[in-house]
Amino acid sequence: xxxxxxxxxxxxxxxxxxxxxxxxxxxxxxxxxxxxxxxxxxxxxxxxxxxxxxxxxxxxxxxxxxxxxxxxxxxxxxxxxxxxxxxxxxxxxxxxxxxxxxxxxxxxxxxxxxxxxxxxxxxxxxxxxxxxxxxxxxxxxxxxxxxxxxxxxxxxxxxxxxxxxxxxxxxxxxxxxxxxxxxxxxxxxxxxxxxxxxxxxxxxxxxxxxxxxxxxxxxxxxxxxxxxxxxxxxxxxxxxxxxxxxxxxxxxxxxxxxxxxxxxxxxxxxxxxxxxxxxxxxxxxxxxxxxxxxxxxxxxxxxxxxxxxxxxxxxxxxxxxxxxxxxxxxxxxxxxxxxxxxxxxxxxxxxxxxxxxxxxxxxxxxxxxxxxxxxxxxxxxxxxxxxxxxxxxxxxxxxxxxxxxxxxxxxxxxxxxxxxxxxxxxxxxxxxxxxxxxxxxxxxxxxxxxxxxxxxx
Numbered sequence: 255x256x257x258x259x260x261x262x263x264x265x266x267x268x269x270x271x272x273x274x275x276x277x278x279x280x281x282x283x284x285x286x287x288x289x290x291x292x293x294x295x296x297x298x299x300x301x302x303x304x305x306x307x308x309x310x311x312x313x314x315x316x317x318x319x320x321x322x323x324x325x326x327x328x329x330x331x332x333x334x335x336x337x338x339x340x341x342x343x344x345x346x347x348x349x350x351x352x353x354x355x356x357x358x359x360x361x362x363x364x365x366x367x368x369x370x371x372x373x374x375x376x377x378x379x380x381x382x383x384x385x386x387x388x389x390x391x392x393x394x395x396x397x398x399x400x401x402x403x404x405x406x407x408x409x410x411x412x413x414x415x416x417x418x419x420x421x422x423x424x425x426x427x428x429x430x431x432x433x434x435x436x437x438x439x440x441x442x443x444x445x446x447x448x449x450x451x452x453x454x455x456x457x458x459x460x461x462x463x464x465x466x467x468x469x470x471x472x473x474x475x476x477x478x479x480x481x482x483x484x485x486x487x488x489x490x491x492x493x494x495x496x497x498x499x500x501x502x503x504x505x506x507x508x509x510x511x512x513x514x515x516x517x518x519x520x521x522x523x524x525x526x527x528x529x530x531x532x533x534x535x536x537x538x539x540x541x542x543x544x545x546x547x548x549x550x551x552x553x554x555x556x557x558x559x560x561x562x563x564x565x566x567x568x569x570x571x572x573x574x575x576x577x578x579x580x581x582x583x584x585x586x587x588x589x590x591x592x593x594x595x596x597x598x599x600x601x602x603x604x605x606x607x608x609x610x611x612x613x614x615x616x617x618x619x620x621x622x623x624x625x626x627x628x629x630x631x632x633x634x635x636x637x638x639x640x641x642x643x644x645x646x647x648x649x650x651x652x653x654x655x656x657x658x659x660x661x662x663x664x665x666x667x668x669x670x671x672x673x674x675x676x677x678x679x680x681x682x683x684x685x686x687x688x689x690x691x692x693x694x695x696x697x698x699x700x701x702x703x704x705x706x707x708x709x710x711x
Contacts, residue, residue, distance in 0.1 A: 267438035267442075276423065287416055307383060307385075320385060355397060358395075444471035510536065513531065561600050564598055586624075586626065592631045605686075606707070617646065640707065643702045648696050657677055
């Protein structure tokens, strides 16, 4: 089980800072130490070469030849004996190997042999150093594989360097932890602010607008504000929904209840007109309940669509005919303009008739006496475009984005006693067919609703 502190993002960020810093410093420290050791080795090598060359020069000046010379590359050996260890591998008193030298005479014959060169063998083609005595070349020195390790003082220097690197890494790691704490605190401050705002919402408090930021956290806070606005609007719509449903059900229930009580008490006579009124009110309630059930099925993804090829002209005719009498009573001209040349739409005819009925009923409800409502149908590529245009009062621009929202009514005067569910049902049915619905309106001019549906192949 992980410790409690590890579950916090701040600690994980801090430890990540420290780990990355430690690894980076370790790599840099290793490179610095290796470079220092390499440069120290190169320096010791140059000193060793200079020491051997000085010994050879002194030997040649004393004897006029390099015969019998044995290299000894230890600068501080303090001895005058030029006969070093055998096999040409000089060692100091600490056992450091300074390298191997091949000694050649003036004719480039080996006078001090190596394992790969016999004594007296002529050697050419190698990098060599001339040894001059009395103005003439008496021999040559050929370095053969310098394998240098630092002496005691050099090793002490490397140890001090390593300790300094270690302390620097430790200090830098501690600084990285401190910086991690500060940086994580700064980075997570907007997250804590968002958390406090969420908890304020849980307590039913208004969190207020988020501070303006232009980084990723600013995007998150902006999204939160938008979500909060959606939640507030949803709550308002839900409250309005409850109030509207209560009002829409209360009115017919009051009429039915009052009429039935009057009939029971003998105040009202039972007449066909009163019975028809009661029937209309029950139909209104049944329609409202049916609309709510339809939307519930659509929201749950259980709305059944039975598509088939249906003549477009027949669809429009079946939707317009039942409303001709209503339009005539209101003094509104109800017209059709179908230019489909026998085309068929791949739709559920019952659902599309419901779409047209809702749109036409809404248009008739908001078109004054002497106005006009027109239904048109034209092909548009592989889609059918249906338009319902009216010359009604129109809709204000600020209300247009919400006209398809459930139970949204732009003006009380234009509600016409409707439930406000008609356009929501239209959108659900059209989207279930894979189509699109749009609305354009201008105050005092009228409204046009456009529906696009797939044509039959």
